[in-house]
Amino acid sequence: MNHAIVALAGGVGGAKLSEGLQQLLGEQLNVIGNVADDDTFWGLHVSPDLDTVTYWLAGVNDDERGWGLQNETWHNYETLEQIGSNPWFRLGDRDLATHLTRNQLLLQGNTLTDVTAHLAKGWGVRARILPITNDLLRTRLDTNIGTLAFQEYFVKHRHQPTVHQIHFEGATQARLTAEVENALATATAILLCPSNPFVSIEPLLAVQPLRTLLRESAVPIVAVSPIVAGEAIKGPAAAMFRAFGVTPSATAVATRYADFLDGFILDVQDAHEQSAIESLGLQVAVTDTLMTDAAGRKRVAQVALTLCEELG
Amino acid sequence: MNHAIVALAGGVGGAKLSEGLQQLLGEQLNVIGNVADDDTFWGLHVSPDLDTVTYWLAGVNDDERGWGLQNETWHNYETLEQIGSNPWFRLGDRDLATHLTRNQLLLQGNTLTDVTAHLAKGWGVRARILPITNDLLRTRLDTNIGTLAFQEYFVKHRHQPTVHQIHFEGATQARLTAEVENALATATAILLCPSNPFVSIEPLLAVQPLRTLLRESAVPIVAVSPIVAGEAIKGPAAAMFRAFGVTPSATAVATRYADFLDGFILDVQDAHEQSAIESLGLQVAVTDTLMTDAAGRKRVAQVALTLCEELG
Numbered sequence: 001m002n003h004a005i006v007a008l009a010g011g012v013g014g015a016k017l018s019e020g021l022q023q024l025l026g027e028q029l030n031v032i033g034n035v036a037d038d039d040t041f042w043g044l045h046v047s048p049d050l051d052t053v054t055y056w057l058a059g060v061n062d063d064e065r066g067w068g069l070q071n072e073t074w075h076n077y078e079t080l081e082q083i084g085s086n087p088w089f090r091l092g093d094r095d096l097a098t099h100l101t102r103n104q105l106l107l108q109g110n111t112l113t114d115v116t117a118h119l120a121k122g123w124g125v126r127a128r129i130l131p132i133t134n135d136l137l138r139t140r141l142d143t144n145i146g147t148l149a150f151q152e153y154f155v156k157h158r159h160q161p162t163v164h165q166i167h168f169e170g171a172t173q174a175r176l177t178a179e180v181e182n183a184l185a186t187a188t189a190i191l192l193c194p195s196n197p198f199v200s201i202e203p204l205l206a207v208q209p210l211r212t213l214l215r216e217s218a219v220p221i222v223a224v225s226p227i228v229a230g231e232a233i234k235g236p237a238a239a240m241f242r243a244f245g246v247t248p249s250a251t252a253v254a255t256r257y258a259d260f261l262d263g264f265i266l267d268v269q270d271a272h273e274q275s276a277i278e279s280l281g282l283q284v285a286v287t288d289t290l291m292t293d294a295a296g297r298k299r300v301a302q303v304a305l306t307l308c309e310e311l312g
Numbered sequence: 313m314n315h316a317i318v319a320l321a322g323g324v325g326g327a328k329l330s331e332g333l334q335q336l337l338g339e340q341l342n343v344i345g346n347v348a349d350d351d352t353f354w355g356l357h358v359s360p361d362l363d364t365v366t367y368w369l370a371g372v373n374d375d376e377r378g379w380g381l382q383n384e385t386w387h388n389y390e391t392l393e394q395i396g397s398n399p400w401f402r403l404g405d406r407d408l409a410t411h412l413t414r415n416q417l418l419l420q421g422n423t424l425t426d427v428t429a430h431l432a433k434g435w436g437v438r439a440r441i442l443p444i445t446n447d448l449l450r451t452r453l454d455t456n457i458g459t460l461a462f463q464e465y466f467v468k469h470r471h472q473p474t475v476h477q478i479h480f481e482g483a484t485q486a487r488l489t490a491e492v493e494n495a496l497a498t499a500t501a502i503l504l505c506p507s508n509p510f511v512s513i514e515p516l517l518a519v520q521p522l523r524t525l526l527r528e529s530a531v532p533i534v535a536v537s538p539i540v541a542g543e544a545i546k547g548p549a550a551a552m553f554r555a556f557g558v559t560p561s562a563t564a565v566a567t568r569y570a571d572f573l574d575g576f577i578l579d580v581q582d583a584h585e586q587s588a589i590e591s592l593g594l595q596v597a598v599t600d601t602l603m604t605d606a607a608g609r610k611r612v613a614q615v616a617l618t619l620c621e622e623l624g
Contacts, residue, residue, distance in 0.1 A: 042412035042413070042415050042416045043355070043356075043412075043415040043416050043418075043419045044355075044412075044415075073385065073387045073405065075385045075387070075405035075406050076388065076405045076406065076408050076409055076412070078406075079405070079406040079408075079409035080409040080412065080413065082409070082434075083409055083410070083413065083431065083434030083435055084433075084434045085409065085412070085413045085416075085434070093385065093387035093388045093391070093405040093408075094387050094388065094390075094391040096388050096391075096405075096408065097388055097391035097392045097394070097395055097397065098395070100354035100355075100356075100388070100392065100397070101354070101392065101395065101397045103354050103355040103356075104354045104355050104397075106355075107355045119395065121396075122394075122395030122396045122397065123395055
């Protein structure tokens with residue numbers, strides 16, 4: 001019997017829910033990951049969101065720092081500084097093993113999908129991690145200091161610039177991979193992780209024909225809110241809502257996905273928004289959505305799967 | 313007044329004499345380095361000989377291990393092993409800063425000459441380090457286990473295979489850089505470091521028109537023997553002589569360069585070869601050529617420069 005679930009994930013929020021789902025589903029989980037914040041450092045293709053998901057699902061992520069690997073060291077980074085190479089994007093010594101391996105495999109002609117599967121296996125991940133596309137897709141942010149690539153905005157400028165507009169370079173040409181299309185076609189439910197709508201989920205939705213497939217999908221589609229009590233758990237999602245003239249709220253998130261969504265997981269702190277979200281035609285479950293430990297991640301994952309079952 | 317000296321160098325032996333020369337000459341020293349043992353690891357261009365010279369001249373080489381950097385760590389290498397990437401060429405965490413910087417600068421369109429100068433400056437080298445060519449030049453060794461690239465032969469197979477023949481891929485197209493031609497044209501003397509004749513010095517000589525320029529040069533050209541008491545100080549030079557049916561000796565080395573050489577530095581252990589080498593038309597100086605510390609390197613460098621002065 002097929003219980004395959006698809007989760008659409010961005011960075012840390014997506015990785016956390018995915019880890020909870022993996023506890024329940026193991027190899028039945030397919031995580032579709034974002035590549036629009038990928039960038040090139042020292043000529044190496046770096047996939048921060050895919051790597052975050054990989055490291056969380058392998059249990060090797062650094063939970064305290066909030067990104068990268070446990071037991072990381074920075075001798076390479078320090079040496080780049082020492083010889084005047086002025087690195088602004090920190091790659092740890094251990095993390096570089098991922099990027100060196102990816103670089104070699106891509107140069108050998110493998111797709112990003114193949115490379116991601118290879119790395120996930122190498123790190124010991126049970127679930128499948130699928131890049132949304134093998135084609136070029138890059139988030140570009142028009143800000144008060146000019147147009148920035150995502151990592152320039154997020155890391156170099158610590159997401160302080162005011163964002164006027166976001167676009168996804170390559171989105172008109174990029175196509176879903178066959179693996180993503182297959183995972184969607186065979187899924188019994190589709191989850192949107194609590195990831196930044198603007199720079200994690202919407203770059204996925206910009207890849208043809210994902211949004212159309214979601215609208216036409218017969219299986220339950222449920223989102224977990226990335227906004228709790230008007231703020232993002234992590235990152236600039238709330239600030240982006242405000243920059244676009246919208247008060248950040250769970251309802252504001254649900255509204256952006258209302259054309260294809262069936263259910264919504266709302267944090268207990270936002271229970272008062274339940275009727276507003278139900279009025280969008282969505283079934284709502286209310287729970288503590290903060291995933292502060294493995295038990296919390298499993299619990300939120302279970303709530304999401306239960307809502308899918310109710311909707312199914 | 314111009315005292316510029318050119319040293320032709322390979323790996324460790326070349327780096328040691330170059331360091332002694334730098335003690336005496338500082339910025340007046342131009343080291344022409346070998347690129348034929350360059351290779352690509354993880355997509356990164358790695359230049360082992362140029363880096364060995366750079367690290368020795370910067371005083372950051374690891375003297376005990378015999379290659380690479382002091383205070384090196386191996387977390388990247390260990391992680392590559394952990395994720396199944398099976399590295400056989402060890403790149404240290406700190407050393408990788410050199411290769412990442414080189415990769416970026418090459419991808420930006422800089423020549424290897426420019427990149428090498430940038431790295432030398434970054435590491436704090438006083439002398440100039442000049443790759444023999446910016447063109448492709450790669451040592452290929454036909455051995456009893458097949459044709460190997462230099463690092464495959466030297467590192468992966470620990471120079472154990474029997475070498476039948478050596479050729480230099482790209483040598484017919486490769487050309488000296490303008491910087492190398494200029495350094496040679498303005499040099500007051502040219503030194504051949506005690507480097508492996510077959511895989512360090514002869515790949516340099518294979519690049520047009522180096523050998524012709526040396527034959528036609530009006531300035532003294534002096535070599536320091538890499539063979540002492542019938543053995544190489546380090547590496548497979550003696551084994552290669554034997555594989556080619558020649559008894560390894562200082563005289564055998566001098567014979568290979570007799571068409572352009574003016575002087576030869578012989579180790580005290582090989583003083584009995586003096587007349588044989590003189591009969592090749594070379595002026596000989598005999599000294600302790602083992603460079604076990606900075607004072608020893610300076611002393612051998614001084615002996616070489618003094619012989620050049622006598623010949624000049």
